[in-house]
Amino acid sequence: MKPYIVIALLILTLGLQAQVKVNPNVGLTLSKLSEGDLTSVHASFVGGLDLRFGGIVNFIPGLYFGNVGTNVDYSDNTVTYQFDNSINTLQLRTLIGFNIVNTKVLRVRAVGGPSLHYTVQSLNIDKDNLQNAIAYLNVGGGLDLGILTIDLRYEYGLTPVFNKSGTQSISLDTRNNILILSVGLVF
Numbered sequence: 001m002k003p004y005i006v007i008a009l010l011i012l013t014l015g016l017q018a019q020v021k022v023n024p025n026v027g028l029t030l031s032k033l034s035e036g037d038l039t040s041v042h043a044s045f046v047g048g049l050d051l052r053f054g055g056i057v058n059f060i061p062g063l064y065f066g067n068v069g070t071n072v073d074y075s076d077n078t079v080t081y082q083f084d085n086s087i088n089t090l091q092l093r094t095l096i097g098f099n100i101v102n103t104k105v106l107r108v109r110a111v112g113g114p115s116l117h118y119t120v121q122s123l124n125i126d127k128d129n130l131q132n133a134i135a136y137l138n139v140g141g142g143l144d145l146g147i148l149t150i151d152l153r154y155e156y157g158l159t160p161v162f163n164k165s166g167t168q169s170i171s172l173d174t175r176n177n178i179l180i181l182s183v184g185l186v187f
Helices: 003-017
Strands: 020-033 042-054 057-075 080-102 106-122 133-145 148-157 176-185
Touching: 020 057, 020 148, 042 080, 057 106, 057 176, 080 133, 106 148, 133 176
Parallel strands: none
Antiparallel strands: 020 042, 020 176, 042 057, 057 080, 080 106, 106 133, 133 148, 148 176
């Protein structure tokens, strides 16, 4: 059975038995390639919507649009190579959450699970040099105060960013790691 059919059936099953909450949110991303000596943190944005199915334990699928990347600064005796690696992505997340505190006014939760970022546009590197889809593992937590929600998550890159050498100075096994702070509403 195809994965999207399984996910759709799981959402339908959970939706019939559980509470459903809608959570539109926007946030700040701080991303950096794992090639530590050559790159620095790139600040950008993310925005989208997720659904929360459940009570104490939540299934949280979400769809987001964001920008990730890193600033590359490479220099040797013959060449200086500087650019802002900025990639627009469509992001699909499937997280599991556990409410540690679960009252009507205050909810504190831990979340984790996979996400997949589809490359929509690369602003400074030929898109053919990038993976079409990059997998991440998310870990983090969040806080709901009434309808206001605040989340802090770390996305650890599971797959390489590049599919062929298009940067001269960064290895093909380089991964992207992202810290996300977001705010939103939950209904």
